[in-house]
Amino acid sequence: MKFTVSKEIILDELQILQGIVEKRNTMPILANILLNVTENEVEITGTDLEVGMKTHFSANIEETGTVTVSGKKFFEIAKSLPDQQMVTFKENNDLMMQVTAGESEFKVLCLPKDDYPVVAEAKFEKKIIIPVKEFRSMIDRVFFAIAQEQRYYLNGALMVVKPKSLELVSTDGHRLSYVSKKIEQPDIPKEIRVIVAKKTLNEIRKYEEGDIEFDLDENNLFFRCGHRTLISRIIESKFPNFEAVIPKDNPHILMLSRDTFIAAVRRVALLSAERSKGVKFTLEKNRLRLFSSNPEIGEARDKIDVEYKGPVIEIGFNAQYFIDFLSVVETEKVRFELKDENSAALLRPEGEENLKSMYVLMPMKI
Numbered sequence: 001m002k003f004t005v006s007k008e009i010i011l012d013e014l015q016i017l018q019g020i021v022e023k024r025n026t027m028p029i030l031a032n033i034l035l036n037v038t039e040n041e042v043e044i045t046g047t048d049l050e051v052g053m054k055t056h057f058s059a060n061i062e063e064t065g066t067v068t069v070s071g072k073k074f075f076e077i078a079k080s081l082p083d084q085q086m087v088t089f090k091e092n093n094d095l096m097m098q099v100t101a102g103e104s105e106f107k108v109l110c111l112p113k114d115d116y117p118v119v120a121e122a123k124f125e126k127k128i129i130i131p132v133k134e135f136r137s138m139i140d141r142v143f144f145a146i147a148q149e150q151r152y153y154l155n156g157a158l159m160v161v162k163p164k165s166l167e168l169v170s171t172d173g174h175r176l177s178y179v180s181k182k183i184e185q186p187d188i189p190k191e192i193r194v195i196v197a198k199k200t201l202n203e204i205r206k207y208e209e210g211d212i213e214f215d216l217d218e219n220n221l222f223f224r225c226g227h228r229t230l231i232s233r234i235i236e237s238k239f240p241n242f243e244a245v246i247p248k249d250n251p252h253i254l255m256l257s258r259d260t261f262i263a264a265v266r267r268v269a270l271l272s273a274e275r276s277k278g279v280k281f282t283l284e285k286n287r288l289r290l291f292s293s294n295p296e297i298g299e300a301r302d303k304i305d306v307e308y309k310g311p312v313i314e315i316g317f318n319a320q321y322f323i324d325f326l327s328v329v330e331t332e333k334v335r336f337e338l339k340d341e342n343s344a345a346l347l348r349p350e351g352e353e354n355l356k357s358m359y360v361l362m363p364m365k366i
Contacts, residue, residue, distance in 0.1 A: 001037050001065025002090040005057065007081045007101070013044055013055045014075040016228065019203055020046040020053045021071035032068040034116045035089075037061060045119050046071055051199050052119045052231040066113045067091050077106050120231055122222035127187050128161060128214040132207045132225060134181060134354065138168050139201050141179040141357055144324040146198045147172035153195055153237030161185060161192040161214070169242045175321050176245050176360040194221060195239055200232035246360055247346045250337035254283065255307035255350065258334050261288075262326040264302045268292045269319035271300040278366045279319040283338070284312055292319070315341040316366030325359045 014033075022030030034045040043056040077099055081087060087101040091110065099106040139157075147154035160167040167180040194216060204212070204223055213224040216234070223230040268279050272292035282289040288306045293299035315338065325347060326334065333350035347359040 001035070001067060002063040002088070003037050003042055003059040003061045004086055004088045005042070005059035007078055007083065007085045007087055009057050009059075010042075010087065011075070011078045013057060014071070014078055016055065016203075016206060017044060017046040017053060017071055018075055019199075019206070020048060020051060022048040023072075029068065029111055029115050029117070031070060031072065032111055032116065033071040033074065034066065034068050034113065034119075036066045037064050039064060045116075047117060047119050047231070049117060050233050051197060051203065053203070053228060054119065054231070055228045057227065063090075065091060065093075067095070067097065067110045068113055068116050069097050069108055069110045073108055077108070120217065120220045120222075122215045122217075122220075122224065122229060122231070124213050124215045124222065124224060126215050128185055130166060130183065130212045130214055132210055132212055134183075135166075135212055136205050136207070137355065138166070138179045138181060139205055140328045141355070142168045142170035142177045143198070143201060143205075144328070145170040145172055145175050145177040146201075148198070153235060153239050156195040156197045156235050157201060158239040158242070159192075159194050159196050161188060163188045163191075169239070171240060171242065171245070174318070174362050176242055177325065178242065178246070178358045178360075180356045181354060192216070193239070195235035195237065196221060197232055197235060200230060203230055245344070246358060247337065247339065247344050250339045250343070250346055252283070252310035252313065252338045253308070254288065254336040254338075256288075256334045256336055257304075258326055258329055258332060258349075260304050261334065262323060264288075264290055264304050265319050265322050265326075268300045268302050269323070271298050272319055276364065276366075277318045277320045278316050278364055280314060280316050280366045282312065282314050283308055283310065285309060310338075313338060313341055315345070316364045317345070317361060318364060321361055325361075329357070 036043040041056045042059045045054045081101045085101045090098045095110045097108045097110050142157045157168050157170040165180050166183045169178045207225045215222040221232045268290040271294050273294050280291045288304050290302045329349045331349040331351050335348045335350045337346040345361045349357050
């Protein structure tokens, strides 16, 4: 196997694979990437058995072949080379990869290609197309509310593909974030519901331009953007019935300035309890009071003007949960709907055009 390519081309691909390859060394082979050199191109594959990626690029190919090599060391070598340098990779069936660039030379031990796990191939027959920029914005709206726990179905976001829309939903049991967008998918005979792993969504956020082609089989999800294909194992669990969680009749409505509200929450949260981040909100006519206290530090108070004409309500929330949502909202105004001090609140960005967002937040005792 032998090919030559510029540093910049291979470095971009090796860098994107750093988020995929296994770092915990549960299986040594998973720290490696698979290099498959054909007559026309070089294909690189990385996987941790749950999430994988295949990427390919053109190169000056002299000999074909397949081998696996340390993804981290390969990346560090390429990164260390001078810019605009042409790099030659050569392996003579002795499981030793020789890397040369100018006067620099490295030899890296490889592992047999037969030990590398098989990564599923996609057919992309469904013709489901999602614009990258808009999908990234949707992921940002739900990413922060994905749990990290033993209930696997909460370790990802529910993706619902319908003939005329795309939805993403996440929850950690204390809050729920929902976002949808109108996307025409006329070739879908029925809606698709799958849970997409948090790591997969994070890798999709690294895609920059163009469209994502989406496909799936019995076990895997596939997201292709340009010359890169992301493969993710389907999380085999039933996602909670999120429609039942979204409040339908919250009669008390506040209209808030997003910037003013998030600034006040951040200030008052400075003296909240470290673990709970609890802040008490007191709703009064056209005013919102905020209060936090920590016996070991002190207390904080603030108040802001709001649009509100309902009864006085005192209710507590985790301040960080507000900050997470408001940090990704882009509208000037936010609609805050409440029923009483014991029921879930509903937040919606006011005046959104491209996306429809909802954020459900459970109260806490303070």
